[in-house]
Amino acid sequence: MRSAYEAETVRAAERELMARLPEGTLMGRAAAGLAAAAAELLTRVYGARVVLLVGSGDNGGDALYAGARLARRGAGVTAVLLAPERAHPGGLTALRRAGGRVVRGPGGGAAEIARADLVLDGITGIGGRGGLRPEAAGLARAARESGAVLLAVDLPSGVDADTGEVPGEAFRADATVTFGTYKPGLLVDPGREHAGAVRLVEIGLDLPEAPAVQALQYADVRALLPAPSAESDKYRRGVVGVVAGSARYPGAAVLAVAGALHGGAGAVRYVGPAAEAVLARFPETLVSAGPPARAGRVQSWVVGPGIGENAEAVAEILAADVPVLVDADGLRHAEAAAVRARTAPTVLTPHAGEAAALLGTGRAEVESARLASVRALADRFGATALLKGSTTLVAGPAGGPVRVNPTGTPWLATAGSGDVLSGLAGSLLAAGLDGLDAASVGAYLHGLxxxxxxxxxxxxxxxxAEALGAAWRDVRGE
Incomplete structure:
Protein backbone atom coordinates (compact mmCIF):
# COMPACT_ATOMS: atom_id res chain seq x y z
CA MET A 1 0.00 0.00 0.00
CA ARG A 2 1.35 3.42 -0.94
CA SER A 3 0.40 5.91 1.79
CA ALA A 4 0.33 9.72 1.71
CA TYR A 5 0.19 12.07 4.68
CA GLU A 6 -0.82 15.69 4.99
CA ALA A 7 1.81 18.38 5.42
CA GLU A 8 1.23 19.06 9.11
CA THR A 9 1.54 15.36 9.95
CA VAL A 10 4.82 15.23 8.04
CA ARG A 11 6.17 18.35 9.72
CA ALA A 12 5.31 16.99 13.18
CA ALA A 13 7.13 13.74 12.38
CA GLU A 14 10.13 15.70 11.09
CA ARG A 15 10.29 17.80 14.27
CA GLU A 16 10.17 14.69 16.41
CA LEU A 17 12.94 13.03 14.42
CA MET A 18 15.16 16.13 14.33
CA ALA A 19 14.98 16.37 18.11
CA ARG A 20 16.67 12.95 18.32
CA LEU A 21 19.32 13.47 15.61
CA PRO A 22 22.41 15.66 15.30
CA GLU A 23 21.67 19.00 13.67
CA GLY A 24 21.54 18.83 9.88
CA THR A 25 21.23 15.04 9.67
CA LEU A 26 17.72 15.04 8.25
CA MET A 27 18.49 17.63 5.58
CA GLY A 28 21.65 15.70 4.73
CA ARG A 29 19.62 12.54 4.11
CA ALA A 30 17.18 14.42 1.90
CA ALA A 31 19.93 16.16 -0.07
CA ALA A 32 21.78 12.89 -0.65
CA GLY A 33 18.67 11.26 -2.10
CA LEU A 34 17.89 14.32 -4.19
CA ALA A 35 21.40 14.54 -5.61
CA ALA A 36 21.38 10.82 -6.46
CA ALA A 37 18.11 11.19 -8.35
CA ALA A 38 19.40 14.25 -10.20
CA ALA A 39 22.55 12.38 -11.20
CA GLU A 40 20.46 9.54 -12.64
CA LEU A 41 18.42 11.99 -14.72
CA LEU A 42 21.51 13.60 -16.21
CA THR A 43 23.35 11.84 -19.03
CA ARG A 44 26.54 12.63 -17.13
CA VAL A 45 27.17 14.75 -14.05
CA TYR A 46 30.65 16.05 -14.89
CA GLY A 47 30.23 19.15 -17.04
CA ALA A 48 26.44 19.21 -16.74
CA ARG A 49 24.77 22.57 -16.20
CA VAL A 50 22.40 22.57 -13.22
CA VAL A 51 20.20 25.49 -12.12
CA LEU A 52 18.65 25.56 -8.65
CA LEU A 53 15.50 27.65 -8.16
CA VAL A 54 15.81 28.45 -4.47
CA GLY A 55 13.11 29.84 -2.23
CA SER A 56 13.23 30.43 1.50
CA GLY A 57 13.25 27.73 4.13
CA ASP A 58 14.19 24.08 4.19
CA ASN A 59 12.98 23.25 0.68
CA GLY A 60 15.52 25.68 -0.73
CA GLY A 61 18.09 24.27 1.70
CA ASP A 62 17.57 20.76 0.33
CA ALA A 63 18.15 22.09 -3.19
CA LEU A 64 21.31 23.96 -2.16
CA TYR A 65 22.87 20.99 -0.36
CA ALA A 66 22.01 18.69 -3.28
CA GLY A 67 23.53 21.25 -5.64
CA ALA A 68 26.71 21.23 -3.57
CA ARG A 69 26.95 17.46 -3.96
CA LEU A 70 26.55 17.75 -7.73
CA ALA A 71 29.12 20.55 -7.90
CA ARG A 72 31.66 18.37 -6.11
CA ARG A 73 31.12 15.78 -8.85
CA GLY A 74 32.00 18.31 -11.54
CA ALA A 75 28.65 19.83 -12.48
CA GLY A 76 28.36 23.56 -13.09
CA VAL A 77 25.74 24.58 -10.54
CA THR A 78 24.03 27.98 -10.33
CA ALA A 79 21.53 28.88 -7.63
CA VAL A 80 18.88 31.48 -8.47
CA LEU A 81 17.76 32.99 -5.15
CA LEU A 82 14.17 34.24 -5.15
CA ALA A 83 14.45 35.51 -1.57
CA PRO A 84 18.20 36.13 -1.03
CA GLU A 85 17.82 37.43 2.52
CA ARG A 86 15.95 34.26 3.57
CA ALA A 87 17.94 31.63 1.70
CA HIS A 88 19.19 28.75 3.82
CA PRO A 89 22.61 29.97 5.13
CA GLY A 90 24.15 26.53 5.62
CA GLY A 91 23.09 25.42 2.15
CA LEU A 92 24.47 28.59 0.58
CA THR A 93 27.81 28.13 2.30
CA ALA A 94 28.01 24.47 1.19
CA LEU A 95 27.23 25.37 -2.42
CA ARG A 96 29.81 28.16 -2.58
CA ARG A 97 32.50 25.97 -1.00
CA ALA A 98 31.80 23.31 -3.64
CA GLY A 99 32.32 25.86 -6.41
CA GLY A 100 28.69 26.69 -7.16
CA ARG A 101 27.55 30.13 -8.32
CA VAL A 102 24.77 32.29 -6.89
CA VAL A 103 22.48 34.68 -8.77
CA ARG A 104 20.42 37.03 -6.64
CA GLY A 105 16.79 37.50 -7.70
CA PRO A 106 14.97 36.22 -10.76
CA GLY A 107 16.52 38.79 -13.14
CA GLY A 108 19.42 36.66 -14.35
CA GLY A 109 17.65 33.38 -13.82
CA ALA A 110 16.07 33.09 -17.26
CA ALA A 111 19.45 33.25 -19.02
CA GLU A 112 20.86 30.56 -16.74
CA ILE A 113 17.82 28.34 -17.26
CA ALA A 114 18.08 28.60 -21.05
CA ARG A 115 21.51 26.90 -20.89
CA ALA A 116 20.62 24.31 -18.25
CA ASP A 117 20.60 20.55 -18.58
CA LEU A 118 18.64 20.16 -15.33
CA VAL A 119 16.54 22.60 -13.32
CA LEU A 120 15.83 21.85 -9.66
CA ASP A 121 12.63 23.34 -8.23
CA GLY A 122 13.23 24.28 -4.60
CA ILE A 123 10.92 27.31 -4.51
CA THR A 124 8.23 26.51 -1.95
CA GLY A 125 7.74 22.83 -1.00
CA ILE A 126 4.94 21.36 1.13
CA GLY A 127 4.37 24.54 3.13
CA GLY A 128 3.44 26.64 0.11
CA ARG A 129 -0.11 27.93 -0.35
CA GLY A 130 -1.59 29.43 -3.48
CA GLY A 131 -0.02 29.64 -6.91
CA LEU A 132 3.46 30.87 -7.68
CA ARG A 133 4.19 34.56 -7.39
CA PRO A 134 4.82 36.35 -10.72
CA GLU A 135 8.64 36.23 -10.60
CA ALA A 136 8.65 32.53 -9.67
CA ALA A 137 5.97 31.77 -12.26
CA GLY A 138 8.13 33.38 -14.92
CA LEU A 139 11.07 31.16 -14.00
CA ALA A 140 8.84 28.08 -14.00
CA ARG A 141 7.65 28.93 -17.53
CA ALA A 142 11.23 29.53 -18.66
CA ALA A 143 12.21 26.13 -17.26
CA ARG A 144 9.41 24.41 -19.14
CA GLU A 145 10.45 26.07 -22.39
CA SER A 146 14.17 25.34 -21.93
CA GLY A 147 14.24 21.66 -22.81
CA ALA A 148 16.06 20.89 -19.56
CA VAL A 149 15.07 18.01 -17.28
CA LEU A 150 12.85 19.44 -14.53
CA LEU A 151 13.09 17.96 -11.05
CA ALA A 152 10.90 19.09 -8.14
CA VAL A 153 12.07 18.96 -4.52
CA ASP A 154 9.49 17.16 -2.34
CA LEU A 155 6.52 18.68 -4.23
CA PRO A 156 6.19 20.87 -7.35
CA SER A 157 5.96 24.48 -6.21
CA GLY A 158 2.44 25.85 -6.53
CA VAL A 159 0.74 22.48 -5.89
CA ASP A 160 -1.20 22.11 -2.64
CA ALA A 161 0.45 19.27 -0.72
CA ASP A 162 -2.74 18.17 1.05
CA THR A 163 -5.23 18.24 -1.83
CA GLY A 164 -3.43 18.26 -5.18
CA GLU A 165 -5.18 21.52 -6.04
CA VAL A 166 -3.36 24.00 -8.28
CA PRO A 167 -4.92 27.39 -7.55
CA GLY A 168 -2.61 29.36 -9.84
CA GLU A 169 0.57 28.82 -11.82
CA ALA A 170 2.73 25.92 -10.69
CA PHE A 171 6.00 24.21 -11.58
CA ARG A 172 5.42 21.29 -13.94
CA ALA A 173 8.12 18.70 -13.31
CA ASP A 174 9.34 15.69 -15.23
CA ALA A 175 10.07 14.01 -11.90
CA THR A 176 9.70 14.71 -8.18
CA VAL A 177 11.82 13.45 -5.28
CA THR A 178 9.73 13.41 -2.12
CA PHE A 179 11.03 12.78 1.39
CA GLY A 180 9.78 10.51 4.16
CA THR A 181 6.38 9.76 2.69
CA TYR A 182 4.15 10.57 -0.23
CA LYS A 183 1.94 13.65 0.00
CA PRO A 184 -1.68 13.60 -1.26
CA GLY A 185 -0.89 16.30 -3.80
CA LEU A 186 1.54 13.95 -5.55
CA LEU A 187 -1.12 11.29 -6.10
CA VAL A 188 -4.24 13.35 -6.87
CA ASP A 189 -4.80 15.41 -10.00
CA PRO A 190 -4.25 18.09 -11.00
CA GLY A 191 -1.20 17.98 -8.71
CA ARG A 192 -0.20 14.51 -9.87
CA GLU A 193 0.08 15.74 -13.45
CA HIS A 194 2.58 18.39 -12.32
CA ALA A 195 4.71 15.91 -10.36
CA GLY A 196 5.78 13.58 -13.17
CA ALA A 197 7.51 10.39 -12.03
CA VAL A 198 7.73 10.33 -8.23
CA ARG A 199 10.59 8.84 -6.22
CA LEU A 200 10.32 8.38 -2.46
CA VAL A 201 13.49 8.90 -0.39
CA GLU A 202 13.21 7.38 3.08
CA ILE A 203 14.56 9.64 5.84
CA GLY A 204 13.38 7.71 8.91
CA LEU A 205 10.04 9.36 9.75
CA ASP A 206 7.75 7.69 12.29
CA LEU A 207 4.25 8.23 10.91
CA PRO A 208 0.78 7.34 12.27
CA GLU A 209 -1.09 4.30 10.98
CA ALA A 210 -3.92 6.21 9.29
CA PRO A 211 -2.76 8.27 6.29
CA ALA A 212 -4.87 10.82 4.41
CA VAL A 213 -4.64 8.97 1.09
CA GLN A 214 -3.74 5.44 0.04
CA ALA A 215 -3.02 3.80 -3.30
CA LEU A 216 -3.42 0.05 -3.67
CA GLN A 217 -0.52 -1.88 -5.18
CA TYR A 218 -0.48 -5.28 -6.88
CA ALA A 219 -0.04 -7.20 -3.64
CA ASP A 220 -3.00 -5.40 -2.02
CA VAL A 221 -5.29 -6.10 -4.96
CA ARG A 222 -4.11 -9.71 -5.19
CA ALA A 223 -5.02 -10.26 -1.54
CA LEU A 224 -8.54 -8.90 -2.11
CA LEU A 225 -9.38 -10.72 -5.35
CA PRO A 226 -12.08 -13.35 -4.83
CA ALA A 227 -11.21 -16.84 -6.03
CA PRO A 228 -13.58 -19.82 -6.36
CA SER A 229 -12.95 -22.95 -4.35
CA ALA A 230 -13.62 -26.57 -5.31
CA GLU A 231 -17.07 -26.27 -3.68
CA SER A 232 -18.07 -23.06 -5.44
CA ASP A 233 -21.17 -22.83 -7.58
CA LYS A 234 -22.55 -19.81 -9.40
CA TYR A 235 -24.37 -18.59 -6.29
CA ARG A 236 -21.31 -18.87 -4.08
CA ARG A 237 -19.30 -16.95 -6.68
CA GLY A 238 -21.94 -14.22 -6.66
CA VAL A 239 -24.98 -13.38 -8.76
CA VAL A 240 -25.22 -9.79 -10.00
CA GLY A 241 -28.48 -8.14 -10.93
CA VAL A 242 -28.15 -5.50 -13.64
CA VAL A 243 -30.81 -2.86 -14.34
CA ALA A 244 -29.45 -0.93 -17.29
CA GLY A 245 -30.16 0.13 -20.84
CA SER A 246 -33.19 1.43 -22.66
CA ALA A 247 -34.59 1.49 -26.17
CA ARG A 248 -32.28 4.42 -26.87
CA TYR A 249 -29.21 3.00 -25.07
CA PRO A 250 -29.23 -0.81 -25.31
CA GLY A 251 -25.44 -0.84 -25.45
CA ALA A 252 -25.19 0.36 -21.85
CA ALA A 253 -26.86 -2.86 -20.73
CA VAL A 254 -24.54 -4.99 -22.85
CA LEU A 255 -21.44 -3.27 -21.46
CA ALA A 256 -22.55 -3.44 -17.82
CA VAL A 257 -23.27 -7.15 -18.22
CA ALA A 258 -19.89 -7.58 -19.93
CA GLY A 259 -18.16 -5.96 -16.97
CA ALA A 260 -19.97 -8.23 -14.52
CA LEU A 261 -19.30 -11.46 -16.42
CA HIS A 262 -15.66 -10.67 -17.15
CA GLY A 263 -15.34 -9.45 -13.55
CA GLY A 264 -15.95 -12.86 -12.05
CA ALA A 265 -19.71 -13.05 -11.46
CA GLY A 266 -21.11 -16.56 -11.21
CA ALA A 267 -24.21 -15.40 -13.05
CA VAL A 268 -25.87 -12.18 -14.17
CA ARG A 269 -29.59 -11.48 -13.98
CA TYR A 270 -30.57 -8.72 -16.39
CA VAL A 271 -33.74 -6.67 -16.00
CA GLY A 272 -34.66 -4.13 -18.65
CA PRO A 273 -35.73 -3.50 -22.24
CA ALA A 274 -32.38 -4.46 -23.81
CA ALA A 275 -32.72 -8.21 -23.19
CA GLU A 276 -32.46 -9.07 -26.88
CA ALA A 277 -29.19 -7.17 -27.29
CA VAL A 278 -27.79 -8.67 -24.07
CA LEU A 279 -28.66 -12.24 -25.05
CA ALA A 280 -27.21 -11.78 -28.53
CA ARG A 281 -23.84 -11.05 -26.96
CA PHE A 282 -24.10 -13.09 -23.75
CA PRO A 283 -26.53 -16.01 -24.06
CA GLU A 284 -25.67 -17.16 -20.51
CA THR A 285 -27.40 -14.09 -19.05
CA LEU A 286 -30.61 -14.72 -17.10
CA VAL A 287 -33.07 -12.13 -18.40
CA SER A 288 -36.29 -10.87 -16.89
CA ALA A 289 -38.94 -8.41 -17.99
CA GLY A 290 -39.07 -7.06 -14.42
CA PRO A 291 -39.70 -5.63 -12.01
CA PRO A 292 -36.34 -6.29 -10.28
CA ALA A 293 -37.99 -7.93 -7.27
CA ARG A 294 -39.22 -10.75 -9.54
CA ALA A 295 -35.91 -11.36 -11.28
CA GLY A 296 -34.67 -13.91 -8.75
CA ARG A 297 -32.04 -14.02 -6.02
CA VAL A 298 -28.98 -11.80 -6.38
CA GLN A 299 -26.05 -10.90 -4.14
CA SER A 300 -25.76 -7.35 -5.52
CA TRP A 301 -27.51 -4.92 -7.86
CA VAL A 302 -26.07 -2.55 -10.45
CA VAL A 303 -28.52 0.12 -11.52
CA GLY A 304 -28.34 3.15 -13.74
CA PRO A 305 -26.34 2.88 -16.97
CA GLY A 306 -28.53 4.06 -19.83
CA ILE A 307 -31.88 3.73 -17.96
CA GLY A 308 -33.05 7.26 -18.75
CA GLU A 309 -35.96 8.37 -16.58
CA ASN A 310 -36.66 5.03 -14.90
CA ALA A 311 -36.74 6.45 -11.36
CA GLU A 312 -39.02 3.65 -10.12
CA ALA A 313 -36.36 1.02 -10.75
CA VAL A 314 -33.78 3.01 -8.79
CA ALA A 315 -36.14 3.39 -5.83
CA GLU A 316 -36.92 -0.33 -5.84
CA ILE A 317 -33.25 -1.31 -6.01
CA LEU A 318 -32.31 1.04 -3.17
CA ALA A 319 -34.96 -0.64 -1.03
CA ALA A 320 -33.32 -4.05 -1.52
CA ASP A 321 -31.30 -5.52 1.35
CA VAL A 322 -28.22 -6.38 -0.74
CA PRO A 323 -25.21 -4.31 -1.85
CA VAL A 324 -26.08 -1.80 -4.58
CA LEU A 325 -24.00 0.16 -7.07
CA VAL A 326 -25.62 3.25 -8.64
CA ASP A 327 -24.16 4.78 -11.79
CA ALA A 328 -24.95 7.16 -14.64
CA ASP A 329 -28.70 7.89 -15.04
CA GLY A 330 -29.39 6.15 -11.76
CA LEU A 331 -27.50 8.87 -9.89
CA ARG A 332 -30.09 11.47 -10.92
CA HIS A 333 -32.81 9.42 -9.21
CA ALA A 334 -30.89 8.41 -6.08
CA GLU A 335 -32.28 10.45 -3.20
CA ALA A 336 -29.74 11.09 -0.45
CA ALA A 337 -32.25 10.13 2.24
CA ALA A 338 -32.98 6.79 0.57
CA VAL A 339 -29.27 6.01 0.24
CA ARG A 340 -28.51 7.00 3.83
CA ALA A 341 -31.35 4.79 5.10
CA ARG A 342 -29.79 1.67 3.61
CA THR A 343 -28.00 -0.85 5.83
CA ALA A 344 -26.31 -2.86 3.05
CA PRO A 345 -23.28 -1.35 1.26
CA THR A 346 -23.96 1.29 -1.39
CA VAL A 347 -21.49 2.52 -4.01
CA LEU A 348 -22.01 5.65 -6.10
CA THR A 349 -19.82 6.05 -9.21
CA PRO A 350 -20.18 9.54 -10.70
CA HIS A 351 -17.91 11.38 -13.08
CA ALA A 352 -17.16 15.04 -12.34
CA GLY A 353 -20.32 16.39 -13.99
CA GLU A 354 -22.56 13.95 -12.14
CA ALA A 355 -20.74 14.63 -8.88
CA ALA A 356 -21.29 18.36 -9.36
CA ALA A 357 -25.04 17.78 -9.76
CA LEU A 358 -25.14 15.59 -6.64
CA LEU A 359 -23.26 18.22 -4.61
CA GLY A 360 -25.03 21.24 -6.08
CA THR A 361 -21.80 22.82 -7.33
CA GLY A 362 -19.99 23.33 -10.63
CA ARG A 363 -18.03 20.76 -12.58
CA ALA A 364 -14.92 22.96 -12.54
CA GLU A 365 -15.05 23.04 -8.73
CA VAL A 366 -15.18 19.25 -8.56
CA GLU A 367 -12.30 18.83 -10.99
CA SER A 368 -10.09 21.36 -9.21
CA ALA A 369 -10.85 19.96 -5.72
CA ARG A 370 -11.27 16.26 -6.35
CA LEU A 371 -10.23 15.09 -2.89
CA ALA A 372 -12.65 17.39 -1.08
CA SER A 373 -15.41 16.49 -3.54
CA VAL A 374 -15.19 12.72 -3.11
CA ARG A 375 -15.15 13.10 0.67
CA ALA A 376 -18.19 15.38 0.50
CA LEU A 377 -20.07 12.84 -1.63
CA ALA A 378 -19.37 9.98 0.77
CA ASP A 379 -20.38 12.10 3.75
CA ARG A 380 -23.57 13.47 2.19
CA PHE A 381 -24.90 10.11 1.04
CA GLY A 382 -23.43 7.88 3.75
CA ALA A 383 -22.10 5.64 0.97
CA THR A 384 -18.88 4.70 -0.76
CA ALA A 385 -18.19 7.29 -3.46
CA LEU A 386 -16.05 6.51 -6.50
CA LEU A 387 -15.24 9.71 -8.38
CA LYS A 388 -14.14 8.85 -11.91
CA GLY A 389 -11.61 10.94 -13.78
CA SER A 390 -7.93 11.34 -14.57
CA THR A 391 -7.29 10.01 -11.08
CA THR A 392 -10.16 7.91 -9.79
CA LEU A 393 -10.76 8.44 -6.07
CA VAL A 394 -12.71 6.25 -3.65
CA ALA A 395 -13.96 7.46 -0.28
CA GLY A 396 -15.75 5.29 2.29
CA PRO A 397 -18.83 6.32 4.27
CA ALA A 398 -17.01 6.13 7.61
CA GLY A 399 -14.22 8.53 6.66
CA GLY A 400 -10.65 7.27 6.83
CA PRO A 401 -8.08 7.33 4.04
CA VAL A 402 -9.27 8.11 0.53
CA ARG A 403 -8.00 5.60 -2.01
CA VAL A 404 -6.52 6.88 -5.23
CA ASN A 405 -6.32 4.51 -8.17
CA PRO A 406 -2.83 4.30 -9.72
CA THR A 407 -3.79 2.42 -12.91
CA GLY A 408 -5.42 3.64 -16.09
CA THR A 409 -4.79 5.36 -19.40
CA PRO A 410 -6.28 8.42 -21.12
CA TRP A 411 -7.70 6.01 -23.71
CA LEU A 412 -10.25 4.97 -21.07
CA ALA A 413 -12.03 8.27 -21.72
CA THR A 414 -14.40 6.57 -24.14
CA ALA A 415 -18.15 5.99 -24.27
CA GLY A 416 -19.29 2.99 -22.25
CA SER A 417 -16.11 2.56 -20.23
CA GLY A 418 -17.93 3.53 -17.04
CA ASP A 419 -20.66 0.96 -17.73
CA VAL A 420 -18.00 -1.76 -17.79
CA LEU A 421 -16.61 -0.50 -14.48
CA SER A 422 -20.09 -0.60 -12.93
CA GLY A 423 -20.62 -4.23 -13.84
CA LEU A 424 -17.12 -5.16 -12.69
CA ALA A 425 -17.46 -3.47 -9.28
CA GLY A 426 -20.94 -4.97 -8.94
CA SER A 427 -19.50 -8.45 -9.42
CA LEU A 428 -16.96 -7.78 -6.65
CA LEU A 429 -19.77 -6.65 -4.34
CA ALA A 430 -21.62 -9.87 -5.11
CA ALA A 431 -18.47 -11.86 -4.29
CA GLY A 432 -18.49 -10.39 -0.79
CA LEU A 433 -16.12 -7.42 -0.90
CA ASP A 434 -17.28 -4.37 1.02
CA GLY A 435 -18.04 -1.13 -0.80
CA LEU A 436 -14.61 0.46 -0.39
CA ASP A 437 -12.71 -2.65 -1.49
CA ALA A 438 -15.07 -3.48 -4.36
CA ALA A 439 -14.83 0.05 -5.75
CA SER A 440 -11.05 0.24 -5.27
CA VAL A 441 -10.27 -3.18 -6.73
CA GLY A 442 -12.74 -2.58 -9.56
CA ALA A 443 -11.07 0.71 -10.47
CA TYR A 444 -7.62 -0.92 -10.32
CA LEU A 445 -8.56 -3.82 -12.62
CA HIS A 446 -10.50 -1.53 -14.94
CA GLY A 447 -7.53 0.80 -15.31
CA LEU A 448 -5.17 -2.10 -15.92
CA ALA A 465 -14.24 -5.60 -20.77
CA GLU A 466 -12.54 -8.36 -22.75
CA ALA A 467 -9.14 -7.37 -21.31
CA LEU A 468 -10.33 -7.81 -17.71
CA GLY A 469 -9.26 -11.45 -17.71
CA ALA A 470 -5.72 -10.46 -18.68
CA ALA A 471 -5.69 -7.81 -15.94
CA TRP A 472 -6.92 -10.36 -13.40
CA ARG A 473 -4.22 -12.87 -14.39
CA ASP A 474 -1.56 -10.17 -14.32
CA VAL A 475 -2.43 -9.15 -10.78
CA ARG A 476 -2.47 -12.76 -9.64
CA GLY A 477 0.91 -13.36 -11.32
CA GLU A 478 -0.45 -16.03 -13.62
Missing part, protein backbone atom coordinates in the same frame (compact mmCIF):
# COMPACT_ATOMS: atom_id res chain seq x y z
CA UNK A 449 -7.53 -3.60 -18.50
CA UNK A 450 -7.68 -0.21 -20.19
CA UNK A 451 -3.91 -0.20 -20.55
CA UNK A 452 -3.90 -3.71 -21.97
CA UNK A 453 -6.76 -3.00 -24.39
CA UNK A 454 -5.28 0.25 -25.66
CA UNK A 455 -1.58 -0.71 -25.77
CA UNK A 456 -0.80 2.79 -27.02
CA UNK A 457 -3.73 3.07 -29.44
CA UNK A 458 -7.45 3.85 -29.18
CA UNK A 459 -9.64 1.18 -27.60
CA UNK A 460 -13.40 0.96 -27.15
CA UNK A 461 -15.31 -0.07 -24.05
CA UNK A 462 -16.02 -3.66 -25.06
CA UNK A 463 -12.29 -4.24 -25.60
CA UNK A 464 -11.73 -3.04 -22.04
Missing amino acids: AGRFAADGAPAHAFQV
